[in-house]
Amino acid sequence: MIEVRNVTKMYGGKPVIDNVSLTIPERKITSFIGPNGAGKSTLLSIISRLLEKNSGTVMIDGKDISAWNTRDLARKISILKQSNHINMRLTVRELVSFGRFPYSQGKLSKEDWTYVDEAIAYMELTDLKDRFLDQLSGGQNQRAYIAMIIAQNTDVILLDEPLNNLDMKHSVQIMKVLRRLVEELGKTVVIVIHDINFASCYSDNIVALKDGRIVQEGTTEQIIDGTILESIYEMPIPIEVIDGNRIGVYFK
Structure with a gap:
């Protein structure tokens, strides 16, 4: 379980995260939404310990995140940031193998490669595993990076705007994979996302x-409400019910 307690982050004397507390439920997809500059990505980075907070605590399984050994934390939480470009000419399989570093320290075992190939298959990239990243489309590239995170085999997966610059088809594909990770593998997924529909x-x-x-x-169901969304985005957002139980949001 992840607990955030009274966390504050300051830049130039101004709080970008202001006394935030929340509990992230296990084995669910939790989405961070809000306008630009709301602090979504900053909060995600603090939860992963990529960014130091000014005050407050983050607890992972009841233990302060600052007390976690780096290697153990990398086996518990994985994060994919927006800027994920690597200045090396790598194949898909080589990239995905980086996800095993917390376990292998760069010396991959047969078991490590099994995790790598299973992650590649999970993202439907097997036919592209030997292709170089610069030969992939934007959607294929993003799927390769998510495969790397899957290969890391952590209980918690943090994703910072994974749908950024993707078309509708690839966005749907990635969100369906995230649901499978929760429902089939019991992962806890936290995602920063701008598209309210998704x-x-x-x-x-x-x-x-x-x-x-x-x-x-x-x-x-509680948050996707016209009045609530209007208070967040300061604009009217009509709501429609789809398939009887799913709520879609349409900007008109």
């Missing part, structure tokens, strides 16, 4: 941030 259709829980603070949090 958040509404694939999330279990939503945390809405604005000006560095949590302004709303709850189940998808």
